Amino acid sequence: MTAVAVRAEGAAITVEGTDPAERDGLAVLAAEIESLAAEAADLVAAGRADATHRAYASRWRAFEAWAADRGLAALPADPTTVVLHLTWLHRQGRARSTLAQTAAAIASAHRQAGVETPPTAHEVVRRLLRGHRRATREHVQRQATPVLLDGIRRLAAACDTGSLTGLRDRAVLLVGWVAALRRSEVAALNVEDLLREPHRTSLHIRWSKADQDGQGEWLVLPRSNPIAGDAAHALDAWLATSGIQRGPIFRPIDRWGCLRPTRLSARAVGELVGRYAVMAGLCHHAAEEPCGHVWTGHSLRAGCATQLDLDGIDGRMVERYLRQKTPGMSARYLRREREWRATVAERLGTG
Numbered sequence: 001m002t003a004v005a006v007r008a009e010g011a012a013i014t015v016e017g018t019d020p021a022e023r024d025g026l027a028v029l030a031a032e033i034e035s036l037a038a039e040a041a042d043l044v045a046a047g048r049a050d051a052t053h054r055a056y057a058s059r060w061r062a063f064e065a066w067a068a069d070r071g072l073a074a075l076p077a078d079p080t081t082v083v084l085h086l087t088w089l090h091r092q093g094r095a096r097s098t099l100a101q102t103a104a105a106i107a108s109a110h111r112q113a114g115v116e117t118p119p120t121a122h123e124v125v126r127r128l129l130r131g132h133r134r135a136t137r138e139h140v141q142r143q144a145t146p147v148l149l150d151g152i153r154r155l156a157a158a159c160d161t162g163s164l165t166g167l168r169d170r171a172v173l174l175v176g177w178v179a180a181l182r183r184s185e186v187a188a189l190n191v192e193d194l195l196r197e198p199h200r201t202s203l204h205i206r207w208s209k210a211d212q213d214g215q216g217e218w219l220v221l222p223r224s225n226p227i228a229g230d231a232a233h234a235l236d237a238w239l240a241t242s243g244i245q246r247g248p249i250f251r252p253i254d255r256w257g258c259l260r261p262t263r264l265s266a267r268a269v270g271e272l273v274g275r276y277a278v279m280a281g282l283c284h285h286a287a288e289e290p291c292g293h294v295w296t297g298h299s300l301r302a303g304c305a306t307q308l309d310l311d312g313i314d315g316r317m318v319e320r321y322l323r324q325k326t327p328g329m330s331a332r333y334l335r336r337e338r339e340w341r342a343t344v345a346e347r348l349g350t351g
Contacts, residue, residue: 059105076115079122082106086125090132099132144296147273147282147303148310149227149349152177154280155273156230164241165253168264169272171238172250173300174231176269178348179203179219180304180322183269183297189249191239199223201232205323217323225346270297307349 063085067074072081086099103120110118119125147155155173160166176186185205195202203219221232239249248263277295301322308318 055101056105056108059102060109063102063106075113076110077106077119079119079125082119082122082125083128086128086132090135096133099129103129144298144302145294146306147177147277147295147299149307151280151282151303152227152300154282155276156234158276158280161237164257164259167234167238167241168250168253169276171231171234172264172269172272173276174227174234175203175221176297176300177304178221178228178231180301181205181219182266182301184266186269186297187248187250187264187266191244191246191249194235194249196232196236201235222346225348227349228346266297273297273299304348311349 063077064074066085066088067077067081072078072084074081082103086102089099089102103125107118107120110120152173156170159170159173161170172186175181175189176183188205188207189203193204193206195204200223201221203221205217205219207216221228221235223229223232235249238244242251242259244251244259247261250264250269252260252262252264252268254260274295277299282295305318305322308321309315313321
């Protein structure tokens with residue numbers, strides 16, 4: 001019997017042997033294996049959120065550039081090189097999360113390149129990260145300032161409803177606040193995610209940070225509640241005036257007031273909140289210097305949670321309303337969850 005071998009060389013698969021029939025059969029098998037390997041790589045990549053992919057890519061590029069400037073190898077990197085880079089980040093005053101994410105990005109890049117033991121697994125790197133956490137334990141990270149009921153009303157009032165931009169911004173602010181949305185969730189909303197009824201508007205959040213598998217959840221804007229009703233009406237006004245019938249709900253508007261077909265970015269949502277905080281007088285910084293480190297996209301979600309607490313809503317109910325512990329809920333329960341959220345939203349701002 002003729003000896004035949006199949007060998008993987010990086011991404012390529014070669015077939016060796018002398019029997020033509022066996023070679024043809026194994027060539028088909030090799031093509032199938034190569035196809036399965038490519039599909040497996042895609043599935044593995046899909047297991048990590050897009051935001052994580054972007055963050056890792058950014059950290060890795062920064063590490064590569066830093067190492068190149070100093071004549072050091074980035075791939076494969078020596079553990080000492082990683083330690084020096086992390087120490088440099090510490091000297092720059094970077095946060096714990098930045099160092100941890102950089103180490104994770106370096107490890108990921110090495111594993112993707114086939115390095116079995118990445119340099120970040122070395123004990124000296126681990127000790128450095130522990131030392132950095134201890135050295136910065138007194139540092140308190142500035143959190144987004146919550147926008148409460150009076151604040152969201154002032155933000156909404158600052159929007160020029162005579163312009164397309166003002167109508168969009170008012171809908172972004174009110175919907176984001178009442179539904180306690182993350183800025184990425186605001187940006188991801190599509191017209192197909194809406195269920196508009198006479199007494200309420202429901203939003204289908206197809207995917208979120210707490211729902212990585214995309215099971216989806218329903219949120220409700222009951223028109224019987226003053227502030228939630230304002231949000232529903234603001235959304236109606238924006239869609240009616242913009243003429244958007246499908247695809248992304250919130251979109252960029254150029255300097256000439258023309259609507260663009262692309263999706264408003266999550267970053268733009270955060271910047272929008274900071275800009276209106278200045279316009280509404282919630283921030284005492286100069287108008288040309290919005291304090292983005294305080295008033296962010298998270299200010300809407302944090303403000304809704306704080307307002308629910310001030311209204312006397314039980315803490316566990318607030319967590320549930322914010323969808324912090326419901327990502328594993330079965331599809332048959334989602335309908336009941338939607339009805340429950342409607343009852344909580346009806347109490348928003350009425351305490």
